[in-house]
Amino acid sequence: MITPAAVFWQKNPALAWREIDDETIIISPNDSVMHELNDTGRFLWKNIDGTKSAAELARLLVENYEVTPDIALFDAQALLEEMSSRKLVVTVPATRGISP
Amino acid sequence: MTATLSAGATPIMDRLISRTVQKHRPLSVHFDLTYRCNERCVHCYLDHDDHGELTTAECLKVLDDLATSGALFLTFSGGEIFLRPDLYEILAAARRLHFDISLKTNALLVTPERAARLREFGVRRVQISVYSDIPAVHDAITKVPGSLQRTLAAIPILLEHGLQVKLACPLMQENLLAYRGVMALAEKLGVPYILDLTITPMLDGSGGPLAHRASVSSLLPVLQDPLLHACKPQPSAQTTSAMNALPPALEGAVSSGIESRAYEDLPCSAGHNSCYISPYGDVFPCVQLPQAAGNLRREKFEDIWYHAPQLERLRAIRESQLPICSRCEIRSYCERCPGLALMEGGDLLGAYERACALAEEKARLAGVAVPISALHREREAAPFQTIPEAEFAFLAADSSSD
Numbered sequence: 348m349i350t351p352a353a354v355f356w357q358k359n360p361a362l363a364w365r366e367i368d369d370e371t372i373i374i375s376p377n378d379s380v381m382h383e384l385n386d387t388g389r390f391l392w393k394n395i396d397g398t399k400s401a402a403e404l405a406r407l408l409v410e411n412y413e414v415t416p417d418i419a420l421f422d423a424q425a426l427l428e429e430m431s432s433r434k435l436v437v438t439v440p441a442t443r444g445i446s447p
Numbered sequence: 448m449t450a451t452l453s454a455g456a457t458p459i460m461d462r463l464i465s466r467t468v469q470k471h472r473p474l475s476v477h478f479d480l481t482y483r484c485n486e487r488c489v490h491c492y493l494d495h496d497d498h499g500e501l502t503t504a505e506c507l508k509v510l511d512d513l514a515t516s517g518a519l520f521l522t523f524s525g526g527e528i529f530l531r532p533d534l535y536e537i538l539a540a541a542r543r544l545h546f547d548i549s550l551k552t553n554a555l556l557v558t559p560e561r562a563a564r565l566r567e568f569g570v571r572r573v574q575i576s577v578y579s580d581i582p583a584v585h586d587a588i589t590k591v592p593g594s595l596q597r598t599l600a601a602i603p604i605l606l607e608h609g610l611q612v613k614l615a616c617p618l619m620q621e622n623l624l625a626y627r628g629v630m631a632l633a634e635k636l637g638v639p640y641i642l643d644l645t646i647t648p649m650l651d652g653s654g655g656p657l658a659h660r661a662s663v664s665s666l667l668p669v670l671q672d673p674l675l676h677a678c679k680p681q682p683s684a685q686t687t688s689a690m691n692a693l694p695p696a697l698e699g700a701v702s703s704g705i706e707s708r709a710y711e712d713l714p715c716s717a718g719h720n721s722c723y724i725s726p727y728g729d730v731f732p733c734v735q736l737p738q739a740a741g742n743l744r745r746e747k748f749e750d751i752w753y754h755a756p757q758l759e760r761l762r763a764i765r766e767s768q769l770p771i772c773s774r775c776e777i778r779s780y781c782e783r784c785p786g787l788a789l790m791e792g793g794d795l796l797g798a799y800e801r802a803c804a805l806a807e808e809k810a811r812l813a814g815v816a817v818p819i820s821a822l823h824r825e826r827e828a829a830p831f832q833t834i835p836e837a838e839f840a841f842l843a844a845d846s847s848s849d
Contacts, residue, residue, distance in 0.1 A: 363547035363548070370466065377609070379572075382459075
C-alpha cells in the first residue's frame with residue numbers, strides 16, 4: 348500500500364486527456380489505451396495537481412462526498428495505485444510540489 | 448462510493464463518439480499547418496503556395512481555443528509539416544494543452560533528432576504516405592527522385608523513438624496494383640496501413656487530380672482481392688490501440704478514421720464532432736468539404752463551431768432524408784461522402800456518379816443480382832431529366848476565406 352503522506356501525486360505529463368462535459372477521457376500515448384473515470388474518479392483527477400498527498404485527496408473526498416475518512420482514504424489510495432500502475436499518475440517528493 | 452477507472456478501446460471510444468455527436472462537441476480536429484510541400488504529388492488537391500499562413504502566435508491561440516472547446520484528438524498535417532519552422536513550438540503548446548497528437552507527413556525530413564523531438568512533445572502517431580514499394584512508382588507520383596528510399600528510411604527511426612507509424616496509400620491509376628506491395632511492406636515493418644480509393648478535386652473545385660483517379664472498372668481486382676477482405680491489416684501490438692478502431696483497410700478507405708454506430712443516419716462525422724482548419728485559419732466541416740464556416744483570425748473557434756449557419760445546416764442532414772440516396776436499394780454498400788457529393792455532383796444532398804458506381808460494384812461482389820443505384824434507376828426512368836446544379840457556386844463563394 349502506498350504511504351499516504353510520503354509523496355504528492357501529479358498527472359503524468361505525457362498523457363493526453365480532456366474533460367468533455369461531465370466526462371474525463373485519458374489516453375496514454377505509450378500504449379494508446381483509453382481510460383475513463385467515474386464521478387469520484389473525476390473529482391480526484393481534477394485535484395491531482397502535484398501538491399497533494401493521498402491523505403489530502405481523501406480529505407477532499409470527505410468534504411465533498413458523504414463518505415467516512417477511512418473509506419475515502421481507502422478509495423483514494425486504491426485509485427492512485429491503479430492509476431500509478433497504468434502510468435497515469437506519478438509521484439513527486441512531498442517536499443516539492445509540481446504545478447500540473 | 449468507489450472511484451473507478453475504466454480502460455479499453457472500442458466501448459469507451461463508441462460512448463465518447465456518441466456523446467460528442469449528440470452534443471456537437473469538437474472531439475477531433477484536423478489542422479493543416481501549411482500547404483507548402485517538398486513533394487509534388489500528381490493527385491494532390493492543394494496548391495503549394497503560402498497565401499498567408501497563420502503565424503505562430505495565431506496557431507497557439509487556435510490551440511488554446513480548441514482545448515477550451517473540448518477538442519481532444521488533434522492531427523497536424525499539410526502540405527509538409529516539417530516545413531513549418533515553428534513546428535516544435537506548436538507541438539509543445541499542443542502537449543501543454545493535453546491534446547492527443549497525430550501527424551501526417553511524407554517523412555522526407557525525418558531525422559533521429561527530429562523523431563526524438565516528436566516523442567518529447569507527446570506525438571502518439573505518425574501517418575506516412577507510401578504509394579508503392581517500388582521506387583519508380585512512388586517517386587513518379589511524388590515527382591521527387593529518391594523519395595521512397597528516404598520515406599522508408601524514416602520509418603524505423605520513428606519506431607525506434609517509440610512513435611506509432613501508420614502507412615497511408617491512396618490508390619490511383621499510377622499505383623493501382625501496388626497495394627499488395629504496400630501491404631507486405633507494412634507487415635514487414637509491423638505497422639498498420641490504410642488503402643484509400645479517394646482522390647479528391649482541388650479545394651477550389653477544379654478537377655485536376657481526378658485525371659489520376661482509377662476507373663471503377665479498374666478497381667474491380669482490388670475490390671475482389673480476397674487478401675484485403677480476409678486480412679487483418681494491423682497485426683502489430685497497435686491493433687489494440689484505443690484509437691485504432693479502424694475497419695479493414697478498404698472499408699475505411701473513405702472514412703473519417705473513426706467508425707461508430709453513433710453516425711447512424713448521419714452522413715459522417717464532419718461538423719458533428721470533427722472539423723478541419725486550414726493554414727489560413729478557415730474552419731471547414733472536413734478537408735473534403737470546401738464550405739468555410741468562418742475564419743479564426745476574425746472569430747473565436749467556439750463562435751464558429753456553435754453558431755455558423757453552414758455547420759447548423761450540415762448538422763440537420765440525415766441520410767434517411769436525402770432526396771435520392773434515401774431511396775437507394777444498395778445504400779448499405781455505399782460510402783457516399785457529402786463533400787465529394789458537393790464537389791463532384793454539385794449538391795451536398797445529392798448522389799454522385801462515383802459513389803453510385805462503386806456501390807453497384809460492391810453490391811455485385813456481395814451477390815446482389817442486378818444492383819442499381821437510385822441515381823441510375825432515376826436516370827433510366829427519365830433519361831433526359833436535368834440533374835440540378837444545386838449549390839456549388841453558392842457554397843464556393845461562401846467558402847472564400849480572407
